[in-house]
Amino acid sequence: MPDIYLGELEQIVLLAVLRLGDEAYAVPILEQIERQAGRRVARGALYTALDRLEAKGCLRSRLGEPLAERGGRARRYFTVTPAAVRALKASRTALLRLWNGLESIL
Amino acid sequence: MKLARWILTLAVRDATEREMILGDLEEERAARGGAWYCREATAIAAHAAIRRSPARRRASRSGDRLMSTLLKDIRYGWRGLRKRPMVTLTVAATLALGLGANAAIFNLIDRLVFHPLPFADPHRVVMLAETGPGIEFRKESVSPANFLDWRRQAGALTALTASAWWDANLLEKNDPERVQGALVTGDYFDALGVRPVLGRGFVHDDETFGRHHLVVLGDELWKRRFAGDPSVVGRSITIDGAPYQVVGVAPPRFAFPDGAALWAPLAFDPKTAPTRHNRYLTVFGRLAPGRTLADAQSQMEVIATRLAQQYPDTNRDHGARVYLLSEGWLDEGTGTILSLWQASAFVVLLIACANIANLLLARAAERRREIAVRLALGASRGRVIRELLTESVLLAVLSVGPALAFAWLALRLIRTAMPANIIRFVPGWESLGPDARLFEFTLALAVATACISGILPAVQAARGKVSDALKEGGRTATGRQLLRRAIVVGEIAIALPLLVAAGLGVIGTNRFLNGPQGYDPDGVLTMKLVLPDRTYPDDAARRALVERAVREVTAVAGVADAAAVNNPPASGGSASRGIEIDGHPSADPKNPPSVEYRVVTERYFGVLRLPLVKGRGFNTGDRAESAPVGIVSESLARKFWPGEDPIGRRMKVADTWITVVGISGDIIHDWFLRRNVPTVYRPMAQAPSDYFAVLVRAGGDPAALAGPVRQALLRVDASQPVFDLMTMRRQLSERTIGLQFLAAIMASFAVLALFLAAVGLYAVVAYLIAQRRHEIGLRIALGASAADVLRLTVGQAFRLTLTGTTIGLALSIALSRVMEAALLDIASHDARVFATFAGVLMAAALLAAYIPARRATAIDPMIALRAE
Numbered sequence: 001m002p003d004i005y006l007g008e009l010e011q012i013v014l015l016a017v018l019r020l021g022d023e024a025y026a027v028p029i030l031e032q033i034e035r036q037a038g039r040r041v042a043r044g045a046l047y048t049a050l051d052r053l054e055a056k057g058c059l060r061s062r063l064g065e066p067l068a069e070r071g072g073r074a075r076r077y078f079t080v081t082p083a084a085v086r087a088l089k090a091s092r093t094a095l096l097r098l099w100n101g102l103e104s105i106l
Numbered sequence: 107m108k109l110a111r112w113i114l115t116l117a118v119r120d121a122t123e124r125e126m127i128l129g130d131l132e133e134e135r136a137a138r139g140g141a142w143y144c145r146e147a148t149a150i151a152a153h154a155a156i157r158r159s160p161a162r163r164r165a166s167r168s169g170d171r172l173m174s175t176l177l178k179d180i181r182y183g184w185r186g187l188r189k190r191p192m193v194t195l196t197v198a199a200t201l202a203l204g205l206g207a208n209a210a211i212f213n214l215i216d217r218l219v220f221h222p223l224p225f226a227d228p229h230r231v232v233m234l235a236e237t238g239p240g241i242e243f244r245k246e247s248v249s250p251a252n253f254l255d256w257r258r259q260a261g262a263l264t265a266l267t268a269s270a271w272w273d274a275n276l277l278e279k280n281d282p283e284r285v286q287g288a289l290v291t292g293d294y295f296d297a298l299g300v301r302p303v304l305g306r307g308f309v310h311d312d313e314t315f316g317r318h319h320l321v322v323l324g325d326e327l328w329k330r331r332f333a334g335d336p337s338v339v340g341r342s343i344t345i346d347g348a349p350y351q352v353v354g355v356a357p358p359r360f361a362f363p364d365g366a367a368l369w370a371p372l373a374f375d376p377k378t379a380p381t382r383h384n385r386y387l388t389v390f391g392r393l394a395p396g397r398t399l400a401d402a403q404s405q406m407e408v409i410a411t412r413l414a415q416q417y418p419d420t421n422r423d424h425g426a427r428v429y430l431l432s433e434g435w436l437d438e439g440t441g442t443i444l445s446l447w448q449a450s451a452f453v454v455l456l457i458a459c460a461n462i463a464n465l466l467l468a469r470a471a472e473r474r475r476e477i478a479v480r481l482a483l484g485a486s487r488g489r490v491i492r493e494l495l496t497e498s499v500l501l502a503v504l505s506v507g508p509a510l511a512f513a514w515l516a517l518r519l520i521r522t523a524m525p526a527n528i529i530r531f532v533p534g535w536e537s538l539g540p541d542a543r544l545f546e547f548t549l550a551l552a553v554a555t556a557c558i559s560g561i562l563p564a565v566q567a568a569r570g571k572v573s574d575a576l577k578e579g580g581r582t583a584t585g586r587q588l589l590r591r592a593i594v595v596g597e598i599a600i601a602l603p604l605l606v607a608a609g610l611g612v613i614g615t616n617r618f619l620n621g622p623q624g625y626d627p628d629g630v631l632t633m634k635l636v637l638p639d640r641t642y643p644d645d646a647a648r649r650a651l652v653e654r655a656v657r658e659v660t661a662v663a664g665v666a667d668a669a670a671v672n673n674p675p676a677s678g679g680s681a682s683r684g685i686e687i688d689g690h691p692s693a694d695p696k697n698p699p700s701v702e703y704r705v706v707t708e709r710y711f712g713v714l715r716l717p718l719v720k721g722r723g724f725n726t727g728d729r730a731e732s733a734p735v736g737i738v739s740e741s742l743a744r745k746f747w748p749g750e751d752p753i754g755r756r757m758k759v760a761d762t763w764i765t766v767v768g769i770s771g772d773i774i775h776d777w778f779l780r781r782n783v784p785t786v787y788r789p790m791a792q793a794p795s796d797y798f799a800v801l802v803r804a805g806g807d808p809a810a811l812a813g814p815v816r817q818a819l820l821r822v823d824a825s826q827p828v829f830d831l832m833t834m835r836r837q838l839s840e841r842t843i844g845l846q847f848l849a850a851i852m853a854s855f856a857v858l859a860l861f862l863a864a865v866g867l868y869a870v871v872a873y874l875i876a877q878r879r880h881e882i883g884l885r886i887a888l889g890a891s892a893a894d895v896l897r898l899t900v901g902q903a904f905r906l907t908l909t910g911t912t913i914g915l916a917l918s919i920a921l922s923r924v925m926e927a928a929l930l931d932i933a934s935h936d937a938r939v940f941a942t943f944a945g946v947l948m949a950a951a952l953l954a955a956y957i958p959a960r961r962a963t964a965i966d967p968m969i970a971l972r973a974e
């Protein structure tokens with residue numbers, strides 16, 4: 001498995017999906033990012049990121065039941081693939097290693 | 107919100123993703139509201155559009171470079187636009203006006219010409235017309251006998267059906283109403299692909315004479331007069347004094363042809379063979395499966411040739427044409443007028459383009475130094491051009507919104523300005539309004555406009571020696587100024603023909619509306635009656651009714667005088683008859699000369715104040731049993747008795763020999779008939795008509811008499827509806843509504859063009875003065891007066907304007923020739939019109955030039971020179 005490069009927004013999205021577990025679809029993902037990371041992400045950018053992550057094999061999606069409050073449309077739930085988890089871990093390790101010893105400065 | 111959803115649908119092509127996004131938005135809409143929804147949806151669409159763009163797709167192969175430069179260009183362009191808000195706003199507003207005008211006209215053409223009829227499978231529905239000598243209209247062109255032969259023989263067409271005009275007198279709950287109906291043959295509804303919502307349509311058996319008193323009601327009539335009661339199907343109602351059984355109700359909005367509100371079977375009396383001579387049917391059909399329009403056409407030609415051999419008396423030289431209904435149904439001339447409008451709209455857009463090009467040239471001149479630096483640092487010229495073009499495209503796309511808003515307003519105005527009784531003859535009018543096609547057209551036009559107006563300035567900006575531009579104090583190359591002047595000259599040159607065309611249109615229309623008619627249309631009230639055969643079967647009955655009607659109406663208080671006529675002026679109806687002059691037999695007895703034919707009561711000439719030039723008018727002595735007489739118009743006298751006195755001479759009008767007893771003045775019967783059409787008048791008593799109009803000369807306000815006069819006519823026959831009751835002035839106005847429209851739209855374009863051309867000249871003069879600040883300052887310092895400076899600057903503008911106007915005049919003359927040919931003589935060219943509009947244009951242009959020139963006189967030489 002070749003290394004997957006993850007951009008910052010992509011990492012944020014993946015982490016938000018992981019935090020949400022079974023309930024990860026666009027609306028709460030956006031909420032998570034806003035609340036936990038304190039960042040406003042444009043909805044269009046989120047959809048682009050989700051689309052890209054799925055194409056890269058970092059996310060899988062499934063459709064839920066059609067819901068009345070969505071005008072009869074189903075939710076699309078996302079789950080993080082093992083490969084993406086590996087990539088997240090790798091980038092975390094790399095960052096932590098770099099952080100090591102710099103706590104006093106920052 | 108629908109719009110936002112629609113934009114999103116356009117941008118996100120993947121259905122699963124779209125459903126997800128729409129679902130997410132829907133879920134949050136309750137908490138966040140509609141405005142939020144729209145904003146978010148558009149933003150997402152923008153993201154998705156960028157993601158899908160071709161540059162992006164290519165970029166994913168060649169490593170994001172192209173995409174990022176495009177994005178950079180857009181960002182850069184956006185910053186450039188925001189930095190100069192005034193220029194941006196001016197250009198965007200100019201573009202919005204130009205694009206909006208085009209969008210509105212596009213919508214008109216799209217709806218009226220390309221998609222006028224709301225039928226199922228419209229490209230299979232055809233209309234058939236007989237062609238041949240003496241057939242002027244294609245709508246009513248087929249004789250019943252020919253139709254029946256066609257129907258038997260044409261295999262390439264299914265459901266061949268005919269319709270005829272029907273003025274129906276509906277009497278329901280003692281309230282008579284004249285209803286527009288159509289008599290149609292069995293397959294009518296099938297041919298048009300329309301299914302009644304209640305009951306049934308007609309079948310062939312319904313055409314059996316004697317069993318044909320059946321009716322299908324239109325939706326509007328059914329709801330209005332029968333309260334939308336479904337049990338009306340099967341009931342008997344009274345139409346034209348006879349019982350008709352209701353068999354069905356048509357679907358909503360179906361009112362074809364001509365706004366028909368009810369339909370009955372067209373049945374031919376078997377006792378009299380169907381005529382091959384009278385051509386009054388409109389024929390429709392549907393292409394048989396697998397057959398094309400060309401198949402149908404060639405088959406109809408074979409049939410027509412056969413019929414011509416079989417019945418040479420009536421069918422010699424007669425052919426048949428098959429049109430697609432959308433094409434055949436359109437009035438001849440509509441296409442011409444609409445193309446004229448579209449051409450005018452394009453001219454306006456072209457002027458807008460010129461202005462924008464000018465502004466961009468100025469912008470490029472300001473940025474010369476900057477661009478030169480970038481070129482010097484190694485930017486490619488192509489890259490610079492692309493960046494500048496991106497900026498103009500961005501501008502154009504930004505103006506699409508306001509343009510559509512402008513078009514929407516214009517269309518609303520156009521739609522509401524047309525009276526309802528005209529609209530029903532214009533299929534497609536009701537459906538005017540923005541739609542997806544309009545959006546696409548406007549967007550495409552905007553991008554094209556941006557490229558056209560942006561390419562020249564962009565190329566100019568990227569050209570030229572870098573070293574020149576970088577030199578301190580380098581003046582702008584003269585070439586560019588030449589270009590800018592040429593653009594202004596061009597603008598003025600194309601604005602003038604538009605002004606002249608509009609002027610001719612307005613003058614022509616005004617002449618028909620307010621000019622001399624040959625009679626006095628003020629103070630006259632007019633109304634129409636159509637007598638059913640059943641209640642008024644013969645001449646005697648009709649004569650008696652007309653006489654009583656005129657008598658009763660004359661007795662109404664406030665009525666000074668009253669008369670009846672078969673076709674009053676400006677009513678849209680006309681009647682003509684072949685004539686023969688005693689002693690001058692016509693060369694071709696089969697095709698005798700035809701003249702306008704009017705049947706009038708005694709007081710007709712008095713009521714209309716139509717002068718009698720010679721001889722006498724009709725009087726009570728002209729009875730059915732007395733010698734047949736007639737009055738001819740001056741034009742008829744001149745044409746058929748040149749240099750002779752027609753009084754006492756004899757002529758044959760529709761198989762009756764009459765003696766001419768008087769000569770009347772000429773009038774304009776209708777604007778599309780030329781002025782002074784040869785006309786013969788006959789007394790109503792000698793030649794009663796089964797339809798007529800009552801004309802009332804009022805003592806005071808004619809409109810106030812409408813109620814009492816209607817009451818008087820109801821006293822004569824309570825079952826007889828009176829319709830089209832209005833003043834003669836109103837009737838004139840309605841008859842010329844098309845012309846008024848034509849003139850108004852052309853005039854709006856002309857004003858727009860004039861305005862834009864003036865703005866263009868203003869900008870150029872201001873720019874040239876800014877370039878010459880230094881020189882002007884020096885002149886002032888050396889003692890030039892304000893007048894000298896004005897002469898210098900305005901003089902320059904004057905030369906530009908004069909050149910433009912001269913070219914424009916040549917173009918105008920060419921255009922007026924075309925208009926004359928296309929518009930039936932309504933726009934006769936007149937040297938004074940040309941001179942006037944050239945003057946108006948010059949004045950506007952000089953005024954536009956004066957404003958910046960005036961400012962130039964206030965240049966402080968100290969400041970101007972210090973800037974050096």
